[in-house]
Amino acid sequence: MKSISVVIPNYNGKHLFEKYFENNYKILNTLGTKVQIIVVDDASSDDSVAYLEEHYGNNITIIRKEKNSGFSHTCNLGIQKATNDLIFLLNTDVTLEEGYFEKLYKYFELEDTFGVMGRIIGMEDDNILDAARSPKILGRKIKPSNFFYLKDSDTLTPTFYLSGAIALMDTRKLKAINGFNEMFNPYYGEDQEMSIRAWRLGWKCYYEHNAVCRHEVSASTKGHKDNYSVKRIYFRNRYYMHHLHLHGIDLNLYHMQVILSDVLPSIITLQFYKAQAYLDFLRNMNELSVKKTAFKTQMKHHKSNIGINDVIENIKMMLKYKQVVKL
Numbered sequence: 001m002k003s004i005s006v007v008i009p010n011y012n013g014k015h016l017f018e019k020y021f022e023n024n025y026k027i028l029n030t031l032g033t034k035v036q037i038i039v040v041d042d043a044s045s046d047d048s049v050a051y052l053e054e055h056y057g058n059n060i061t062i063i064r065k066e067k068n069s070g071f072s073h074t075c076n077l078g079i080q081k082a083t084n085d086l087i088f089l090l091n092t093d094v095t096l097e098e099g100y101f102e103k104l105y106k107y108f109e110l111e112d113t114f115g116v117m118g119r120i121i122g123m124e125d126d127n128i129l130d131a132a133r134s135p136k137i138l139g140r141k142i143k144p145s146n147f148f149y150l151k152d153s154d155t156l157t158p159t160f161y162l163s164g165a166i167a168l169m170d171t172r173k174l175k176a177i178n179g180f181n182e183m184f185n186p187y188y189g190e191d192q193e194m195s196i197r198a199w200r201l202g203w204k205c206y207y208e209h210n211a212v213c214r215h216e217v218s219a220s221t222k223g224h225k226d227n228y229s230v231k232r233i234y235f236r237n238r239y240y241m242h243h244l245h246l247h248g249i250d251l252n253l254y255h256m257q258v259i260l261s262d263v264l265p266s267i268i269t270l271q272f273y274k275a276q277a278y279l280d281f282l283r284n285m286n287e288l289s290v291k292k293t294a295f296k297t298q299m300k301h302h303k304s305n306i307g308i309n310d311v312i313e314n315i316k317m318m319l320k321y322k323q324v325v326k327l
Contacts, residue, residue: 002085002108003034004101005171007078009071011042013092016216020095025056027096037061039124041076043068070186071164074117076179091165091218095123103256104168107156114195114203115169117162118211119149128327129215132159132207134319135312140254141259142242142308144192149209158318159207160174160311161195166213173203181244182285184255188230189237196245197295199311201302228273235262235277241279243288244295245308 006028010017028035037060041049042125049062063077079087086108088101107116120130133144150157162169164180178195184190195205239258246254258278266274283287299305306314 001030001033001105004028004031004037004168005036005038005078005082005084006085006086006088006090007075007082008037008039008090008092009042009074009078009274010044010048010092011068011074012046012048014044014046014048017051017091018046020058020093020216021052023095023265024090027098027100034084035085036082038063038078038081040074041065042070042074044107048103068186070182070184072180072182075077075164076140076182079174079179082171085171087169087171089164089167089169091215094120094165096166097212097214100211100213101168103208107206107208107323109206113170114173114198114205115162115167116171116206116208116211117159117167118208120166120213120215123214123216129217130163130165131209131327132157133161134158134183134315135160137309137312137319139254139257140242140246140250141257142245145326146274147327148324149207149327150319151325153210155322156318157207157209158315159195160199160315161192161207162205164191165215167191172201173198173201178200181240181291183240183291184232184237185285188234189241193237193244194242196241196308198310199314200245200295200304200306200308202304202306232273232277232280235274235281239278239281240284240288243285244292247307250309 025037028037039052039060040063045063049064052060052062061081063081065074065077075089104116104118107113117130119128121128128147131147131149133147136143136145144160177194180190180194184193198205241256242258243251262274264277265271
């Protein structure tokens, strides 16, 4: 059985640790394998760290950041510290059901598995909040489909991306792609972009419907920013993702589509967050180019020439003739 390093990003989550951590801690410590728990505190202003030190002391590793910087950087610090075979990213607002990990180990018997995630349901009900996604293209915009799962539970289910809240990943592969892109700080879209890089290197992301956890919706990001700022960050990160993974005429057509369908309507309707998000994106073009070039070099190293369109086709082929249950 592979050993697991658990990476938990935290920002002002003392109330969430009080509610959910003990259950997760017990489940992790009954796995019968080596488990390392790393909490990375993103400069919290509450008593999160003091609470963990008092109740869990020497049983977990705590990394304290001096300055708040967001999800990607926080997770990457934990990923760097991880020493076990697999890395499990776990949000503070998630509680695991019994048997979660036992249903995921089989995926790592496959050489090309990057990672797997389970089903996320509500904290108070069984409504599905996250499941498998397949990619689709609208014009040149790449979007994830609605949630789905496969009727035949023995069939491996591909997913376009792994949720950063509950992803179990191969440590070697995760470190090989340098974790999350920190341009996506403070949050949104970083898990999708990282998963796309994994697919493009020839690895696969999976969804396991029978592994279940519960999630308190948006509890870990609640109160970070006002609604306008959140929407601005969301769209900026979408523009980042497309620019990083589209090339040539597809990229040019994408930017035309964004200007016509996002930026101009945003200005006309005085809902400026999309226009401002696009300006944020333009200001960071140089850094994006550096990231894009670095990944191109990495793809050569892995002898891969898989583009985003190939990823979309590969996932479609994996789902062909399967009984897809759409949610």
